[in-house]
Amino acid sequence: MRFIITGRNIDVTEGLKAAVEEKLGKLDRFFAPETEVNVTLSVEKERQKIEVTIPVKGNIIRSEQVSSDMYVSIDLVEEIIERQLKKYKNKIVDKQQNAAAFAQEFIEKDYEDEDEVKIIRTKRFGIKPMDPEEACVQMELLGHNFYVFFNAETGEVNVVYKRKGNTYGLIEPELD
Numbered sequence: 001m002r003f004i005i006t007g008r009n010i011d012v013t014e015g016l017k018a019a020v021e022e023k024l025g026k027l028d029r030f031f032a033p034e035t036e037v038n039v040t041l042s043v044e045k046e047r048q049k050i051e052v053t054i055p056v057k058g059n060i061i062r063s064e065q066v067s068s069d070m071y072v073s074i075d076l077v078e079e080i081i082e083r084q085l086k087k088y089k090n091k092i093v094d095k096q097q098n099a100a101a102f103a104q105e106f107i108e109k110d111y112e113d114e115d116e117v118k119i120i121r122t123k124r125f126g127i128k129p130m131d132p133e134e135a136c137v138q139m140e141l142l143g144h145n146f147y148v149f150f151n152a153e154t155g156e157v158n159v160v161y162k163r164k165g166n167t168y169g170l171i172e173p174e175l176d
Contacts, residue, residue, distance in 0.1 A: 001028050001035050008042035010070075016041060019071055023078045024052065030085050031056070041070060050077050061085065127157075135160045136168050 003021055005012055020039055027037075031054070038053040048070040054061040061084060065076040129152035130138070139147035139160055146161040151172075159171040 001025070001031055001033065001037050003037050003039060005039045005041065008040060010041050010043045012041060016070065019074050020050075023074050024081075026078060027081060027085070030082075043070075048073050050074055052077050052081060054081070132158065132160055132170050 001024070003017075003024070005017055005020055007016075010016075020041075024037060024039070035054065035056065038055075040051040042049045042051070046068055047066050048068060049064065049066045050070065050073045051064045052062065061081060063077045063080040063084065065073045065080065067073045067076065127148070127150045129150045131152055132149075135147050135149040135151075135158070138149070139145075139162070146159055148157065148159050150156075151158045154172065156173055158173070161169045161171065163169050
């Protein structure tokens with residue numbers, strides 16, 4: 001695995017680099033050697049945050065962990081990613097397409113499906129064209145964290161969502 005480590009509001013020392021590479025290096029057994037691992041370390045007040053993104057063909061494996069100690073955050077993020085990989089192995093490793101991104105040992109080994117993904121409820125609702133700002137207002141009125149709408153400007157289905165710090169995000173589809 002190749003690590004790309006960046007820092008926001010923090011100097012990435014050799015010690016931090018070594019800790020990240022050692023801890024996340026344990027995930028090496030799951031991925032092909034040329035897999036890139038994007039790591040962003042950041043500090044916001046007392047919050048020590050690590051974000052790890054591993055793009056693999058057709059999927060993105062991602063985790064973000066926050067604690068008061070960067071080394072604890074690094075430990076937590078490794079555990080979460082390993083758990084995700086084992087839990088969703090059968091879904092993310094499509095033998096025809098994605099197998100090249102993963103190590104052969106990971107592909108061949110069976111992991112128990114801890115919790116099968118089950119859709120227990122389906123909602124249907126009328127959807128009217130609106131702009132993203134109007135969708136944010138509608139989301140606030142409903143008290144939700146996200147809102148699906150038909151974007152009148154682009155003619156596509158989009159999602160607006162709440163972000164930290166009373167800001168909003170917009171998700172637009174991008175077909176491959």
